[in-house]
Amino acid sequence: MTWLHRLLGAVHDRVPVYGSGGFTCYDQRRLHDQLTGWTGQQRIPRVKIKIGESWGTEVAHDLDRMRQARTIIGDDVELFVDANGGYGRKQAIRVMQAATDLDVRWFEEPVSSDDLDGLREVRDAVLPDVTAGEYGHDLYYFRRMCAAGAVDCLQADVSRCGGITEWLRVAAVAASHGLQISGHCGPHLHAHAAAATPNLRHLEWFHDHVRIESLFFDGTLDPTGGAIRPDPAAPGLGLTLRTADAEPYRVK
Numbered sequence: 001m002t003w004l005h006r007l008l009g010a011v012h013d014r015v016p017v018y019g020s021g022g023f024t025c026y027d028q029r030r031l032h033d034q035l036t037g038w039t040g041q042q043r044i045p046r047v048k049i050k051i052g053e054s055w056g057t058e059v060a061h062d063l064d065r066m067r068q069a070r071t072i073i074g075d076d077v078e079l080f081v082d083a084n085g086g087y088g089r090k091q092a093i094r095v096m097q098a099a100t101d102l103d104v105r106w107f108e109e110p111v112s113s114d115d116l117d118g119l120r121e122v123r124d125a126v127l128p129d130v131t132a133g134e135y136g137h138d139l140y141y142f143r144r145m146c147a148a149g150a151v152d153c154l155q156a157d158v159s160r161c162g163g164i165t166e167w168l169r170v171a172a173v174a175a176s177h178g179l180q181i182s183g184h185c186g187p188h189l190h191a192h193a194a195a196a197t198p199n200l201r202h203l204e205w206f207h208d209h210v211r212i213e214s215l216f217f218d219g220t221l222d223p224t225g226g227a228i229r230p231d232p233a234a235p236g237l238g239l240t241l242r243t244a245d246a247e248p249y250r251v252k
Contacts, residue, residue, distance in 0.1 A: 004237060005230045008168070008196035014227040015194045017187060018080060018106075021207035022049025024061075028068060034207065035072045044205065044226045046078035048106065051095070052086025059091070063098055070102045080106035081128075087111055089118045096126040104128045108155075119150035129153050134184040136161050142170045146177040153201050157184035164193045175199040185209050188220060188239055191230050203228070213239070216246050 019038030022031055031049070038044040049069050051062040070079055081104055087095060092110035107128040111118040113135055123130040129152035136142050137160055145151060154174040158167045167190075171181045180201040183190035187203045187210065194200050205223050214220050217239040221228040231238045 003192075003230070003232055003235060005192035005195040006232075008164070008192060010195045010230075011198050012195045012200065014229050015191055015200065016046075016202040016227050017044060017205040017223050018046040018048055018078075018202055019044045019207075019223075020048045020080075020082075020185075020204045022047070022065075022069065024050050024053040024058075024065070031065065031068060032072050035069060038205075039073050039077050042224045042226075044223055045076070046080060046105070046202070046226070047073060048080035048082055048108070048204070050084065051081045052083030054086075056083070056087040056091055059095060062095065066099055066102055066104070075103075078105045079103065080108065082108035083110050085109045085112040085115075089115075089121050092122045093125045096122075096128060100127070106131060106153075108132065109134075113145075116145060116148040116150045119145075120148055123150065123152060131155055131182065134160070136170070138162070139166065139169055139173065142173050146173060146179060151179065154179050154181045155184045156181055157186070158189050158193060159186055160184075167193045168197065171197045171199055187223075187228065188213050188217075188237060191221060191228055192237060195230050216242055218242060 021034050035047055038047050053062055087110055089111055105128055107130050109132050110122045113132040131151050131153045133145055133155035134157050156167055156170045158164055161167055161170055174181045180199045182201045183194055183203040185204050185206045187205050190203050194203055219234055219238045219240055
């Protein structure tokens with residue numbers, strides 16, 4: 001039996017992850033519980049929250065939530081933020097200037113991912129790494145993003161970019177520009193490809209996808225310590241559907 005990550009040519013035995021959620025609809029208690037679950041119980045050393053609420057019209061609230069997050073996680077955990085393209089160029093720069101004391105390390109889609117000039121402008125002006133690419137669906141999309149100097153780390157999603165084979169080609173494009181790649185959402189879908197990617201940075205341990213994967217599948221991985229490890233004894237992606245648990249949701 002050949003396991004997928006070995007068939008692909010594994011170069012890592014562990015794949016770093018970051019806790020991802022922190023939605024703008026969360027109140028302070030829910031944000032606290034989610035962040036402490038990742039950092040305290042699972043000891044994940046990097047976490048991400050959403051900002052850019054209401055298309056950038058609630059900047060004061062964005063900054064307040066970022067400060068709440070930093071207070072909750074302490075100084076030793078990396079803080080990531082995702083604006084989902086909600087800001088204008090100079091607005092995104094002003095937000096990061098106002099958050100300088102929070103040591104934000106990752107600024108995802110500060111402006112629209114289609115605005116390559118805007119991403120580059122923000123990247124040149126802020127300290128956090130600027131990243132985008134989750135909507136990419138062909139190799140040329142990623143090549144344009146890299147060639148434009150738009151990102152510090154390229155994102156790609158196996159379920160959108162053309163599958164595992166194409167993910168590996170996208171990673172090679174990133175490497176040719178001296179960039180790392182990060183997996184967007186669906187961590188169990190990405191784990192084996194990520195283990196075979198030399199220029200991998202990390203995967204997104206996305207709250208909603210992890211919750212659904214755990215509800216319906218055996219073989220889900222444990223992120224404790226900040227990394228997941230593909231099971232060397234499990235075939236394929238390592239997941240087995242629990243049909244009885246999925247049956248109530250069957251579309252008839």
